[in-house]
Amino acid sequence: MAKKPRVEYVCSECGHTALKWLGRCPDCGSWGTLEERAPRPAAGGRSGGGSAGSAGAAALTPTSPAKPMSRISPTASSSVATGIGELDRVLGSGIVPGSVVLLAGEPGVGKSTLLLEVAARWARQPDAAGKKPRTALYVTAEESAGQVRLRAERTGAVEESLYLAAESDLDTIFGHVEQVKPSLLIVDSVQTMQATGVDGVAGGVAQSRAVTAALTSLAKTSGIPVLLVGHVTKDGNVAGPRVLEHLVDVVLSFEGDRHSSLRMLRGMKNRFGATGEVGCFEQTSDGIREVPDPSGLFLSHRGSTPDGSAVTVAMDGVRPMLAEVQSLAVTTPAKNPRRVVTGLDANRVPMVLAVLAARVGLPTQDKDVYVATVGGVRIGEPATDLAVALATVSTIRRKALPERTVAIGEVGLAGELRRVPNLARRLAEAARLGYRTAVVPAGALDGERRPEGIAVREAATLAEAITAAGLAPKGERKK
Known part of the structure; x- marks a missing residue:
């Protein structure tokens, strides 16, 4: 009786090998990632003991011989522009032939429209x-052809x-590719595609991984760039427990608030360029519109400067963007005043208010303070601390900041102002949009070229x- 060949189970996440199937990988802790595979034979077809010469003679012949790097043409992987400037910015300069790009985002954010x-x-x-x-070939399994035609x-x-x-069948999609012979393939979405012969339901770990691996092989062998749509699950991962990011060349995250028309495209992984670029789009009734100047969009509503408002320059990746921060302080009889934050770091704003009370003597302990950004922009860096502080001082003292003034700086617990990176680029962006004065930490521009057209006022402390x-009381300013 022939002996049944032994099988092994390999984790698709970390590569751990087990002799029996387990629901959870004992190495990385991922659930449902162990897949059955036949054990790989030893070199030369022997289980061991063969000589190096016999093993080499039985080695597989490569499909294409190795070449010296100097003989490989660099133009073979030159990018092709998509026609959308903001997308090309994030990709590097366009789509590289044979690459696989995964566009991830929450349902309803506008991935299919883009x-x-x-x-x-x-x-x-x-x-x-x-x-x-x-x-171009657009394959959809979430909508009917008529629905996509209406949106188009x-x-x-x-x-x-x-x-x-x-x-939704992967083999049928390959048939469409052979008939149409497209130069661009879009699959919407990877969770709805099914590969024949693979266990699991559509959208599961096994199916999503098999579909992505097959489409990646198609892209590499044919040179057709493939764009995949991947939904973000409720735990924040792309198409499951991070099973796709390692297979593709580029991962883009499409973000946006349901209550705002602003959409941000960020590069999370890019084998052909930097990952710090950010693209800005606006969702309209006519589709997705790119916004090449997001600073102007955030400040388009701004007229005369009101009290409780300050403008800062935030860095989103490597892109400087002006944003308005508003603060409102209301006296309350409650023992625990409220701190409501929208669009900013909810942990840093109460810290800035505490520094104002302890180091400057500003009465914030008996006031409900509401701090928010304008235009739906979200800022998480500490460089906006100074704008939050000045906006709060402005609203409490009922005095507006001077026109065309920006505030950039991090506030420390001792009341000092700390330097922020890329200050020269931030000031250059502010000067381009017509701002003439900037309040920054002392010594922040040491060794950097000062931008023209904007006066820089340096301060060592928050006071x-x-x-x-220009927000200090008259007595303090004279002193």
Whole structure:
């Protein structure tokens, strides 16, 4: 009787090998990631003991021989522009042929609308020969072809060389690729696709991993760039417990608040460029519109400077953006005054208020304080501390900051102002938008070139910054 071949179970997350199936990997702790595999034979087809020569003779022949790096053409992986400047900014300069890009985001944020616009603009551009438009194939399994056609009609994305297929079977999608021969493939979404012969339901760990691996192999062998849509689950992961990020070349995160039209595209992983770039979009009734100047969008409503308002320059990745911070302080008889924060770090704002009370003597202990950003922007860096402090001083003393003034700096517990990175770039962005005065930490520009067109007022402490911003009482300013 023939002996039954032994099998092993390998974790798809960490690679741990077990002799029997387990619900949870004992190494990384992931659930449902152990997959059955046949053990790999030893070199030369022997279980051991073979010589190096016999093992080498039985080795597999490579499909393509190794080449010296100097003989590999660098233009083989040159990027191709998508026609959307903000997307190209995040990707590096465009889509690289044969690459796999995963666009992740919460349901309803606008991923399908954005990729439909990408496919339409791709189809409007001529091919490499310049004779006919490029061909794009958009595959959807979440909607019917009629639903996608209606959205394309509304957003102006109907093109003759843009093909649409409503399929969920992976083998059928490969058949469409052979027939259409597109130069761009979009799959919406990876959780709804199914691979034949793979156990598990659509959207599960095994199916999502198998579908992504097959599409990645297609991209590498054919040179067709593939864009995948991946929904973020309730625990914040992309398409499950991080099973796709390691397989693809680029991971983009599409973020936005349901109550705001602002959408931010961030690069989380990029094998062909930097991951610090951020793209800005606006969701409108006509689709997704790119915003090349987000600072102007955040400050477009701003007229005369009211009290309780301050403008700062935040860095989102490597991109400086101006944002307005507003503060409102109301006297309350409650023993525990409220601290309500929107769009900022909810832990740093109470700290700044405590520093104002302890180091400056500003009465904040008996007041409910509400601090928020304007325009739906979210800022998490400490460089906005000074703007929060000045806005709060402004609202309590009922005096507005001078026109065209920005405040940039981190506030310490001792009341000192600390330096922030990329200050010269922040000031240059403020000067470009017409701001003429900046209150910054002392010595923050040492060794850096001062931007032209903006006066820099340096302050070592928070009290000095309040005086430099013109918010100190008359007696203190004379002193």
